[in-house]
Amino acid sequence: MAIRRAACRAILSAALMGLAGCTTAAPRAAPTSTPSTVADCISADEQSADGVGLPADNGRHADGVILGSGETGVVLANQVNDDLCTWKTVLGDELTDRGYRVLLFDWSGGNPGNDVLAGVAALRRVGVQKVFLVGASRGGAAVLYAAANARPPVNGVVSLSGPLSDEEVHPAVAVRSLTVPVIFVAAKDDEDFASQAQSLYTACASTDKKLDIVLGAAHGWDIVDNNVSALIESFVAGH
Numbered sequence: 001m002a003i004r005r006a007a008c009r010a011i012l013s014a015a016l017m018g019l020a021g022c023t024t025a026a027p028r029a030a031p032t033s034t035p036s037t038v039a040d041c042i043s044a045d046e047q048s049a050d051g052v053g054l055p056a057d058n059g060r061h062a063d064g065v066i067l068g069s070g071e072t073g074v075v076l077a078n079q080v081n082d083d084l085c086t087w088k089t090v091l092g093d094e095l096t097d098r099g100y101r102v103l104l105f106d107w108s109g110g111n112p113g114n115d116v117l118a119g120v121a122a123l124r125r126v127g128v129q130k131v132f133l134v135g136a137s138r139g140g141a142a143v144l145y146a147a148a149n150a151r152p153p154v155n156g157v158v159s160l161s162g163p164l165s166d167e168e169v170h171p172a173v174a175v176r177s178l179t180v181p182v183i184f185v186a187a188k189d190d191e192d193f194a195s196q197a198q199s200l201y202t203a204c205a206s207t208d209k210k211l212d213i214v215l216g217a218a219h220g221w222d223i224v225d226n227n228v229s230a231l232i233e234s235f236v237a238g239h
Contacts, residue, residue: 041085042104054105054118062115064105066126068096073128074236075103075119075146077112077139079220090221091134091229098233101128112138113145113169120150132236133157136220138166144200145169148178156181156239158232161220164196175200181208181239185228189217208239 042065054062064084066073074095076087084092084104092102103119116139120131131154135143140162147157157180164172175182182204186197194213201211212231214223224232 041088052103052105052122054108054115054122060108060110062105062108062118064103064119064122066101066103066122067092068099068101070099070101071127071129072099072132072236073101073103073123073130074132074134075105075116075123075143077116077119077133077135077142078105078107079137079139080107086221087136090224091232094229095233095236100236101126111168112142113149113174116142116146117150120146120154130155130239132239134160134232135162136160136223138163140220141166141169141171144171144178144182145174147180147182148174153180156183156235158183158185158235159197159200160185160223160228161187161190161193162197162200163193164199171200172203175204175206178204179206181235182206183210183212183231183235185212185214185223185231187214187216187218187223189215190219190223193219 052064052066054064076084076092078084078087083106088104092104095102101123103123105115105119108115116133116135120133123131133143133147133154135141135158137160140159143157144159144162147154159182162171162184184197184201186193188194197211197213201209214228
C-alpha cells in the first residue's frame with residue numbers, strides 16, 4: 001500500500017532506553033530526559049521546556065514535544081516516513097492557539113499503536129484530563145488501536161485515510177472493540193481508502209461514530225482543509 005510523504009522531513013534522533021514492557025495498556029514509565037536534538041519546527045526553548053521521551057517497544061523511545069496549555073490534549077500521529085513538523089503546521093499550531101495541549105512525536109520504530117499509547121500517558125502525566133487522538137494514514141490505523149486499548153479510555157479518535165489492514169496494529173480488529181466517539185475521514189478518489197474507511201466504520205462498535213467521505217484524492221494530513229479542520233475542532237470541543 002503506497003503511503004504518501006509530506007514535505008517536512010526534519011528527523012529527530014532515536015535512542016535506546018530500558019523498557020519494562022509495553023502491552024495494550026497505556027505505558028506508565030516516566031518520561032526520559034529531554035532529547036538533545038531539536039526538530040527544525042520546534043524552538044530550542046520549546047524543546048527544553050516541553051520535550052518528552054516516550055517509552056516504546058524493544059528498548060526504543062519516541063522523541064516528542066508537548067505544546068500549548070489546558071486540560072484537554074490531542075495526540076497527533078504521523079504518516080509513515082514523515083515526522084512531527086508537518087502535523088505542527090497542518091493542525092498543531094491551530095489547536096494550541098485554541099487552548100489545547102498538543103503532543104507531537106516521531107515514531108520509535110516499534111509498534112506505532114504503543115507509541116500513541118505512550119503519548120496518551122505523557123499527556124496525562126502533565127495534568128491533561130481529556131485526551132483525543134488524531135492520526136493520518138498509518139497514524140490513522142495506530143490511533144484506532146490506541147483508542148481501543150487505552151485505559152482509562154480516551155475521549156475520542158479521528159482516523160484520516162487510515163487503512164483497513166496493518167500487520168502491527170490490526171485496525172479492522174481494533175474497531176470491533178472500539179466504543180469511544182470516532183470519526184473516519186477519507187477522500188473519494190484516494191485509491192480505495194474511502195471503501196476501507198467505510199469498512200472500518202461499519203465494523204466499529206462505537207455508537208458515536210461518523211464517516212466523512214470528502215471530494216478529491218487527498219491522503220492523510222493533506223485531507224485537512226478548512227472543513228476537515230473545523231470538523232476535528234468541533235469534535236474535540238463537543239466531547
